[in-house]
Amino acid sequence: MQSNHSIFQEIFVGVSFSNEELKYISKVFKKKHYKKGTIIFEQNDVADEMLYIYEGCLRTVHLDDSGKEHTIQFAIKDWWITDYISYFTNTKAYMTLEALEDTTxxxxxxxxxxxxYTEISKVQSFIIRxxxxAYAAFQKRIIVNLSQSAKDRYLTFLDTHSEIEKKLKNYHIASYLGITTESLSRIRKELYNS
Incomplete structure (x- = not known):
């Protein structure tokens, strides 16, 4: 079993810590396990945690006024996730955070x-990077969603998220792409028959 100290070295790749700093990190970072289907926080809650995914898969999803789901982000091992609007501004979350599989x-x-940040200032620059x-990835996603066809958005998704595509339900992928599950099926059929 891997020690917390080696896990924190894995999380903060390229940052070296003293034993005292690693003890401090062990106090502030809480290890949590979520079963598949667990809602970690809901839209309109205040998201007061930023999560590093050690294993598993999470997603943030926004439910619009008509009840339609819009998947905003998937997160797998070595990714960070939260509702950043809520986390940074201490306001209500725009999104729900859900475990798509058992997750640590x-x-x-x-x-x-x-x-x-005060105790171990060198971590601040790591988090900023x-x-x-993440900000650059979100901007790219916005541009892709505004400028590409549904088929091209799916191909971009496959290029970016090939390691998790098989783990996700069709309606999760469709809501991420902003299309219906029927459209996703048509696109896949067209791609695999060509």
Whole structure:
């Protein structure tokens, strides 16, 4: 079984810590397990945790006024996820966070994050780099959704998320792409028959 110290070295790749710093990290990062189907927080809750996925798969989903689901993000091993609007602004979440399979995470509350940055300042630049990459990925996703056909969005999804595509239900993928499950089936049939 892997020790917490080696797990934290795995999470914060490229950052070296003293034993004292690793002890502190062990205090602020809480290991949690979620069963498939667990709702971690719901739309309109306040999301006060940022989660690092150690194993499993989570998704954020927004339910619009008509009751339609819009999957915003999938997260697998070595990804971070939360409702960042809620987490950073202490407002109600726009999204629900759901476990799509049994998942183990390391959770960092907003209050602990502020102390964490103060106690171990070198982590702040690591987190900023991760958030910059996430921000760039979200911008790319917006551009793809606005400018590509449904078929091209699916091909981009396969290119970006090939390691999880088989784990997801069709309606999860369709809601991520902004199409119906019937459209997704048509696109797949067209691709596999060509």
């Amino acid at each position: 995470v390391y959770s960092l509350t907003k209050a602990d994050k502020e102390l964490f 991760k958030l910059e990459a």
